[in-house]
Amino acid sequence: xxxxxxxxxxxxxxxxxxxxxxxxxxxxxxxxxxxxxxxxxxxxxxxxxxxxxxxxxxxxxxxxxxxxxxxxxxxxxxxxxxxxxxxxxxxxxxxxxxxxxxxxxxxxxxxxxxx
Amino acid sequence: xxxxxxxxxxxxxxxxxxxxxxxxxxxxxxxxxxxxxxxxxxxxxxxxxxxxxxxxxxxxxxxxxxxxxxxxxxxxxxxxxxxxxxxxxxxxxxxxxxxxxxxxxxxxxxxxxxxxxxxxxxxxxxxxxxxxxxxxxxxxxxxxxxxxxxxxxxxxxxxxxxxxxxxxxxxxxxxxxxxxxxxxxxxxxxxxxxxxxxxxxxxxxxxxxxxxxxxxxxxxxxxxxxxxxxxxxxxxxxxxxxxxxxxxx
Numbered sequence: 001x002x003x004x005x006x007x008x009x010x011x012x013x014x015x016x017x018x019x020x021x022x023x024x025x026x027x028x029x030x031x032x033x034x035x036x037x038x039x040x041x042x043x044x045x046x047x048x049x050x051x052x053x054x055x056x057x058x059x060x061x062x063x064x065x066x067x068x069x070x071x072x073x074x075x076x077x078x079x080x081x082x083x084x085x086x087x088x089x090x091x092x093x094x095x096x097x098x099x100x101x102x103x104x105x106x107x108x109x110x111x112x113x114x115x
Numbered sequence: 116x117x118x119x120x121x122x123x124x125x126x127x128x129x130x131x132x133x134x135x136x137x138x139x140x141x142x143x144x145x146x147x148x149x150x151x152x153x154x155x156x157x158x159x160x161x162x163x164x165x166x167x168x169x170x171x172x173x174x175x176x177x178x179x180x181x182x183x184x185x186x187x188x189x190x191x192x193x194x195x196x197x198x199x200x201x202x203x204x205x206x207x208x209x210x211x212x213x214x215x216x217x218x219x220x221x222x223x224x225x226x227x228x229x230x231x232x233x234x235x236x237x238x239x240x241x242x243x244x245x246x247x248x249x250x251x252x253x254x255x256x257x258x259x260x261x262x263x264x265x266x267x268x269x270x271x272x273x274x275x276x277x278x279x280x281x282x283x284x285x286x287x288x289x290x291x292x293x294x295x296x297x298x299x300x301x302x303x304x305x306x307x308x309x310x311x312x313x314x315x316x317x318x319x320x321x322x323x324x325x326x327x328x329x330x331x332x333x334x335x336x337x338x339x340x341x342x343x344x345x346x347x348x349x350x351x352x353x354x355x356x357x358x359x360x361x362x363x364x
Contacts, residue, residue, distance in 0.1 A: 050172045072269075
Protein backbone atom coordinates (compact mmCIF):
# COMPACT_ATOMS: atom_id res chain seq x y z
CA UNK A 1 0.00 0.00 0.00
CA UNK A 2 1.59 3.31 -1.06
CA UNK A 3 1.85 6.51 0.93
CA UNK A 4 -1.29 8.61 0.35
CA UNK A 5 -0.92 11.96 -1.38
CA UNK A 6 -2.66 13.80 1.49
CA UNK A 7 -0.95 16.44 3.62
CA UNK A 8 -1.89 16.33 7.31
CA UNK A 9 -0.87 19.98 7.77
CA UNK A 10 -3.34 21.20 5.16
CA UNK A 11 -6.02 18.60 5.67
CA UNK A 12 -9.06 20.91 5.39
CA UNK A 13 -7.78 22.57 2.26
CA UNK A 14 -6.91 19.23 0.66
CA UNK A 15 -10.32 17.85 1.62
CA UNK A 16 -12.10 20.81 -0.01
CA UNK A 17 -10.01 20.48 -3.16
CA UNK A 18 -10.74 16.75 -3.39
CA UNK A 19 -14.49 17.36 -2.98
CA UNK A 20 -14.51 19.99 -5.73
CA UNK A 21 -12.45 17.89 -8.14
CA UNK A 22 -14.54 14.76 -7.60
CA UNK A 23 -17.81 16.68 -7.98
CA UNK A 24 -16.62 18.11 -11.27
CA UNK A 25 -16.15 14.58 -12.59
CA UNK A 26 -19.93 14.61 -13.19
CA UNK A 27 -19.53 17.51 -15.62
CA UNK A 28 -18.95 21.29 -15.63
CA UNK A 29 -20.60 23.28 -12.85
CA UNK A 30 -20.95 26.84 -11.59
CA UNK A 31 -19.32 27.79 -8.29
CA UNK A 32 -22.63 28.09 -6.45
CA UNK A 33 -23.79 24.74 -7.89
CA UNK A 34 -20.72 23.02 -6.41
CA UNK A 35 -21.54 24.37 -2.98
CA UNK A 36 -25.19 23.34 -3.25
CA UNK A 37 -24.33 19.88 -4.60
CA UNK A 38 -21.83 19.20 -1.83
CA UNK A 39 -24.39 20.17 0.78
CA UNK A 40 -27.05 18.02 -0.84
CA UNK A 41 -24.85 14.96 -1.34
CA UNK A 42 -23.39 15.15 2.17
CA UNK A 43 -26.87 15.84 3.59
CA UNK A 44 -25.57 18.94 5.30
CA UNK A 45 -22.57 17.19 6.90
CA UNK A 46 -20.17 19.26 4.79
CA UNK A 47 -21.06 22.90 4.27
CA UNK A 48 -19.16 25.01 1.81
CA UNK A 49 -19.37 28.72 2.35
CA UNK A 50 -19.14 30.25 -1.07
CA UNK A 51 -16.46 32.58 0.23
CA UNK A 52 -14.27 29.52 0.86
CA UNK A 53 -15.02 28.07 -2.52
CA UNK A 54 -13.70 30.76 -4.86
CA UNK A 55 -10.07 30.82 -3.68
CA UNK A 56 -9.95 27.04 -4.15
CA UNK A 57 -11.56 27.19 -7.59
CA UNK A 58 -9.19 29.90 -8.74
CA UNK A 59 -6.17 28.07 -7.34
CA UNK A 60 -7.16 24.83 -9.09
CA UNK A 61 -7.70 26.81 -12.28
CA UNK A 62 -4.24 28.34 -11.93
CA UNK A 63 -2.78 24.84 -11.55
CA UNK A 64 -4.49 23.75 -14.76
CA UNK A 65 -6.60 21.11 -12.99
CA UNK A 66 -9.89 22.82 -13.86
CA UNK A 67 -10.82 25.30 -16.55
CA UNK A 68 -13.33 28.09 -16.18
CA UNK A 69 -15.36 29.30 -19.13
CA UNK A 70 -17.97 32.01 -19.39
CA UNK A 71 -21.29 30.95 -20.79
CA UNK A 72 -24.37 32.89 -21.80
CA UNK A 73 -27.24 31.78 -19.59
CA UNK A 74 -29.81 33.14 -17.22
CA UNK A 75 -31.50 36.52 -17.38
CA UNK A 76 -28.25 38.43 -16.84
CA UNK A 77 -26.14 36.09 -18.97
CA UNK A 78 -22.40 35.47 -18.48
CA UNK A 79 -21.85 32.89 -15.80
CA UNK A 80 -18.61 31.10 -15.16
CA UNK A 81 -18.63 27.32 -15.26
CA UNK A 82 -15.77 25.11 -14.22
CA UNK A 83 -14.87 21.79 -15.79
CA UNK A 84 -12.07 19.31 -15.22
CA UNK A 85 -9.11 19.33 -17.54
CA UNK A 86 -7.49 16.05 -18.56
CA UNK A 87 -4.79 16.66 -15.97
CA UNK A 88 -7.47 17.43 -13.37
CA UNK A 89 -9.39 14.26 -14.18
CA UNK A 90 -6.40 12.01 -13.53
CA UNK A 91 -5.49 14.07 -10.44
CA UNK A 92 -9.05 13.63 -9.12
CA UNK A 93 -8.75 9.85 -9.51
CA UNK A 94 -5.45 9.85 -7.64
CA UNK A 95 -6.90 12.06 -4.93
CA UNK A 96 -9.84 9.73 -4.40
CA UNK A 97 -7.50 6.77 -3.96
CA UNK A 98 -5.20 8.79 -1.67
CA UNK A 99 -8.09 9.76 0.57
CA UNK A 100 -9.31 6.18 0.69
CA UNK A 101 -5.88 5.01 1.86
CA UNK A 102 -5.54 7.91 4.27
CA UNK A 103 -8.89 7.26 5.94
CA UNK A 104 -8.21 3.53 6.24
CA UNK A 105 -4.80 4.19 7.80
CA UNK A 106 -6.23 6.85 10.07
CA UNK A 107 -8.89 4.49 11.38
CA UNK A 108 -6.22 1.83 11.94
CA UNK A 109 -4.18 4.31 13.95
CA UNK A 110 -7.00 5.47 16.17
CA UNK A 111 -8.31 1.91 16.42
CA UNK A 112 -11.71 2.46 14.97
CA UNK A 113 -11.56 0.62 11.63
CA UNK A 114 -14.75 -1.27 10.91
CA UNK A 115 -14.14 -4.93 10.13
CA UNK B 116 -27.50 47.40 -11.12
CA UNK B 117 -27.25 44.17 -9.13
CA UNK B 118 -29.40 43.71 -6.03
CA UNK B 119 -26.16 42.62 -4.34
CA UNK B 120 -24.27 45.77 -5.30
CA UNK B 121 -23.60 46.61 -1.65
CA UNK B 122 -22.03 43.20 -0.90
CA UNK B 123 -20.04 43.34 -4.12
CA UNK B 124 -18.79 46.81 -3.26
CA UNK B 125 -17.62 45.54 0.11
CA UNK B 126 -15.83 42.64 -1.55
CA UNK B 127 -14.26 45.05 -4.02
CA UNK B 128 -12.95 47.29 -1.21
CA UNK B 129 -11.24 44.35 0.48
CA UNK B 130 -9.93 42.49 -2.55
CA UNK B 131 -6.25 43.20 -3.04
CA UNK B 132 -6.19 41.74 -6.54
CA UNK B 133 -4.82 43.53 -9.58
CA UNK B 134 -7.07 44.34 -12.51
CA UNK B 135 -8.49 42.77 -14.63
CA UNK B 136 -8.64 39.72 -12.32
CA UNK B 137 -10.58 41.75 -9.76
CA UNK B 138 -13.30 42.73 -12.24
CA UNK B 139 -13.58 39.16 -13.47
CA UNK B 140 -13.95 37.81 -9.95
CA UNK B 141 -16.62 40.40 -9.14
CA UNK B 142 -18.51 39.50 -12.31
CA UNK B 143 -18.32 35.83 -11.35
CA UNK B 144 -19.52 36.53 -7.81
CA UNK B 145 -22.34 38.75 -9.07
CA UNK B 146 -23.60 36.09 -11.50
CA UNK B 147 -23.40 33.30 -8.90
CA UNK B 148 -25.13 35.43 -6.26
CA UNK B 149 -28.01 36.07 -8.64
CA UNK B 150 -28.20 32.36 -9.46
CA UNK B 151 -28.18 31.32 -5.80
CA UNK B 152 -30.84 33.94 -5.05
CA UNK B 153 -33.03 32.46 -7.81
CA UNK B 154 -32.41 29.00 -6.36
CA UNK B 155 -33.60 30.08 -2.92
CA UNK B 156 -36.62 31.80 -4.46
CA UNK B 157 -37.54 28.57 -6.25
CA UNK B 158 -37.23 26.75 -2.93
CA UNK B 159 -40.01 28.98 -1.69
CA UNK B 160 -38.15 31.63 0.31
CA UNK B 161 -39.50 35.15 0.07
CA UNK B 162 -37.36 37.80 -1.61
CA UNK B 163 -35.93 39.30 1.57
CA UNK B 164 -34.99 35.95 3.09
CA UNK B 165 -33.47 34.69 -0.16
CA UNK B 166 -31.39 37.85 -0.40
CA UNK B 167 -30.21 37.56 3.20
CA UNK B 168 -29.23 33.89 2.82
CA UNK B 169 -27.37 34.61 -0.41
CA UNK B 170 -25.47 37.47 1.23
CA UNK B 171 -24.57 35.27 4.17
CA UNK B 172 -23.31 32.48 1.91
CA UNK B 173 -21.09 34.79 -0.11
CA UNK B 174 -19.43 36.49 2.83
CA UNK B 175 -15.72 36.52 1.94
CA UNK B 176 -13.67 35.92 5.08
CA UNK B 177 -10.28 37.67 5.56
CA UNK B 178 -8.64 34.26 5.02
CA UNK B 179 -10.50 33.79 1.71
CA UNK B 180 -9.51 37.30 0.61
CA UNK B 181 -5.87 36.59 1.44
CA UNK B 182 -5.96 33.32 -0.48
CA UNK B 183 -7.53 35.02 -3.49
CA UNK B 184 -4.82 37.68 -3.40
CA UNK B 185 -2.15 34.94 -3.26
CA UNK B 186 -3.69 33.05 -6.17
CA UNK B 187 -4.03 36.12 -8.38
CA UNK B 188 -0.70 37.74 -7.74
CA UNK B 189 2.04 35.70 -9.42
CA UNK B 190 5.09 37.94 -9.92
CA UNK B 191 4.85 38.21 -13.72
CA UNK B 192 1.10 38.82 -13.76
CA UNK B 193 1.40 41.43 -11.01
CA UNK B 194 4.09 43.22 -12.96
CA UNK B 195 2.04 43.22 -16.20
CA UNK B 196 -1.12 44.40 -14.44
CA UNK B 197 0.84 47.09 -12.65
CA UNK B 198 2.27 48.16 -15.99
CA UNK B 199 -1.19 48.26 -17.53
CA UNK B 200 -2.59 50.34 -14.63
CA UNK B 201 0.32 52.76 -14.76
CA UNK B 202 -0.11 53.25 -18.47
CA UNK B 203 -3.68 54.42 -17.94
CA UNK B 204 -2.39 57.80 -16.86
CA UNK B 205 -2.27 60.58 -19.43
CA UNK B 206 1.45 61.18 -18.92
CA UNK B 207 2.32 57.53 -19.30
CA UNK B 208 0.33 57.34 -22.52
CA UNK B 209 2.14 60.42 -23.79
CA UNK B 210 5.52 58.93 -22.90
CA UNK B 211 4.58 55.70 -24.66
CA UNK B 212 3.58 57.60 -27.80
CA UNK B 213 6.81 59.61 -27.64
CA UNK B 214 8.91 56.44 -27.53
CA UNK B 215 6.92 54.51 -30.12
CA UNK B 216 6.41 57.19 -32.76
CA UNK B 217 10.09 57.47 -33.86
CA UNK B 218 10.40 53.68 -33.82
CA UNK B 219 7.34 53.25 -36.02
CA UNK B 220 8.45 56.04 -38.37
CA UNK B 221 11.92 54.56 -38.63
CA UNK B 222 10.41 51.14 -39.31
CA UNK B 223 8.20 52.51 -42.11
CA UNK B 224 11.19 54.30 -43.65
CA UNK B 225 13.38 51.21 -43.57
CA UNK B 226 10.68 48.94 -44.97
CA UNK B 227 9.85 51.41 -47.73
CA UNK B 228 13.53 51.76 -48.64
CA UNK B 229 13.72 47.99 -49.17
CA UNK B 230 17.41 47.73 -48.22
CA UNK B 231 16.68 46.27 -44.84
CA UNK B 232 14.41 43.55 -46.23
CA UNK B 233 16.91 42.72 -48.98
CA UNK B 234 19.81 42.56 -46.50
CA UNK B 235 17.95 40.49 -43.95
CA UNK B 236 17.89 37.36 -46.13
CA UNK B 237 15.16 34.77 -46.80
CA UNK B 238 14.04 34.40 -43.15
CA UNK B 239 12.52 37.84 -43.40
CA UNK B 240 9.63 36.57 -45.53
CA UNK B 241 8.05 34.24 -42.93
CA UNK B 242 8.54 37.10 -40.48
CA UNK B 243 6.63 39.45 -42.73
CA UNK B 244 3.91 36.83 -43.08
CA UNK B 245 3.61 36.66 -39.29
CA UNK B 246 3.54 40.48 -39.16
CA UNK B 247 0.59 40.47 -41.58
CA UNK B 248 -1.13 37.93 -39.32
CA UNK B 249 -0.61 40.28 -36.36
CA UNK B 250 -2.11 43.17 -38.31
CA UNK B 251 -4.99 40.92 -39.44
CA UNK B 252 -5.72 39.78 -35.88
CA UNK B 253 -5.51 43.37 -34.69
CA UNK B 254 -7.97 44.50 -37.36
CA UNK B 255 -10.43 41.72 -36.51
CA UNK B 256 -10.38 42.67 -32.83
CA UNK B 257 -10.56 46.37 -33.70
CA UNK B 258 -13.65 45.68 -35.78
CA UNK B 259 -15.17 43.62 -32.97
CA UNK B 260 -14.53 46.26 -30.30
CA UNK B 261 -14.97 49.58 -32.07
CA UNK B 262 -17.20 48.95 -35.09
CA UNK B 263 -19.35 45.97 -34.13
CA UNK B 264 -19.24 47.07 -30.47
CA UNK B 265 -19.43 43.47 -29.31
CA UNK B 266 -18.64 43.77 -25.60
CA UNK B 267 -19.04 40.12 -24.72
CA UNK B 268 -15.99 39.48 -22.55
CA UNK B 269 -15.71 35.81 -23.45
CA UNK B 270 -15.60 36.56 -27.18
CA UNK B 271 -13.32 39.55 -26.71
CA UNK B 272 -10.81 37.49 -24.70
CA UNK B 273 -10.74 34.76 -27.36
CA UNK B 274 -7.54 35.12 -29.37
CA UNK B 275 -6.56 38.31 -27.58
CA UNK B 276 -3.12 36.95 -26.72
CA UNK B 277 -2.54 36.05 -30.38
CA UNK B 278 -0.50 39.16 -31.30
CA UNK B 279 1.72 38.67 -28.22
CA UNK B 280 2.35 35.02 -29.05
CA UNK B 281 3.12 35.99 -32.65
CA UNK B 282 5.57 38.61 -31.36
CA UNK B 283 7.35 35.73 -29.63
CA UNK B 284 7.34 33.81 -32.92
CA UNK B 285 8.92 36.84 -34.63
CA UNK B 286 11.75 36.93 -32.12
CA UNK B 287 12.22 33.16 -32.35
CA UNK B 288 12.42 33.43 -36.16
CA UNK B 289 14.90 36.30 -35.97
CA UNK B 290 17.23 34.66 -33.47
CA UNK B 291 16.76 31.23 -35.05
CA UNK B 292 17.67 32.68 -38.45
CA UNK B 293 20.74 34.33 -37.02
CA UNK B 294 22.01 31.20 -35.27
CA UNK B 295 21.24 29.11 -38.36
CA UNK B 296 23.31 31.51 -40.43
CA UNK B 297 26.09 31.45 -37.84
CA UNK B 298 26.28 27.65 -38.01
CA UNK B 299 26.30 27.82 -41.82
CA UNK B 300 29.20 30.28 -41.80
CA UNK B 301 31.08 28.18 -39.26
CA UNK B 302 30.75 25.05 -41.39
CA UNK B 303 31.77 27.02 -44.45
CA UNK B 304 34.85 28.38 -42.65
CA UNK B 305 35.89 24.85 -41.70
CA UNK B 306 35.57 23.72 -45.30
CA UNK B 307 37.29 26.73 -46.89
CA UNK B 308 39.76 27.33 -43.99
CA UNK B 309 39.58 31.12 -44.49
CA UNK B 310 36.86 33.71 -44.71
CA UNK B 311 37.48 37.18 -46.08
CA UNK B 312 36.83 40.33 -44.05
CA UNK B 313 34.23 41.64 -46.56
CA UNK B 314 32.39 38.32 -46.29
CA UNK B 315 32.25 38.57 -42.49
CA UNK B 316 31.19 42.22 -42.69
CA UNK B 317 28.38 41.24 -45.02
CA UNK B 318 27.39 38.47 -42.59
CA UNK B 319 27.24 40.95 -39.74
CA UNK B 320 25.17 43.39 -41.79
CA UNK B 321 22.74 40.66 -42.86
CA UNK B 322 22.15 39.47 -39.32
CA UNK B 323 21.89 42.98 -37.88
CA UNK B 324 19.21 43.65 -40.49
CA UNK B 325 17.46 40.37 -39.66
CA UNK B 326 17.40 41.11 -35.93
CA UNK B 327 16.20 44.67 -36.58
CA UNK B 328 13.26 43.39 -38.61
CA UNK B 329 12.52 40.75 -35.94
CA UNK B 330 12.52 43.31 -33.15
CA UNK B 331 10.41 45.80 -35.05
CA UNK B 332 7.89 43.11 -35.94
CA UNK B 333 7.83 41.85 -32.34
CA UNK B 334 7.34 45.42 -31.14
CA UNK B 335 4.38 45.74 -33.49
CA UNK B 336 2.85 42.53 -32.07
CA UNK B 337 3.43 43.72 -28.51
CA UNK B 338 1.93 47.12 -29.25
CA UNK B 339 -1.20 45.67 -30.89
CA UNK B 340 -1.64 43.27 -27.93
CA UNK B 341 -1.12 46.04 -25.38
CA UNK B 342 -3.69 48.38 -26.93
CA UNK B 343 -6.29 45.64 -27.36
CA UNK B 344 -5.74 44.16 -23.88
CA UNK B 345 -6.03 47.60 -22.30
CA UNK B 346 -9.32 48.26 -24.08
CA UNK B 347 -10.75 44.83 -23.16
CA UNK B 348 -9.71 45.32 -19.52
CA UNK B 349 -11.50 48.69 -19.63
CA UNK B 350 -14.68 47.01 -20.93
CA UNK B 351 -14.44 44.39 -18.17
CA UNK B 352 -14.13 47.10 -15.54
CA UNK B 353 -17.14 48.91 -16.99
CA UNK B 354 -19.18 45.70 -16.87
CA UNK B 355 -18.26 45.14 -13.22
CA UNK B 356 -18.91 48.82 -12.42
CA UNK B 357 -22.37 48.48 -13.96
CA UNK B 358 -23.13 45.57 -11.63
CA UNK B 359 -21.83 47.51 -8.65
CA UNK B 360 -23.70 50.64 -9.61
CA UNK B 361 -20.52 52.73 -9.77
CA UNK B 362 -18.94 54.88 -12.41
CA UNK B 363 -15.45 53.57 -11.70
CA UNK B 364 -14.07 50.30 -10.37
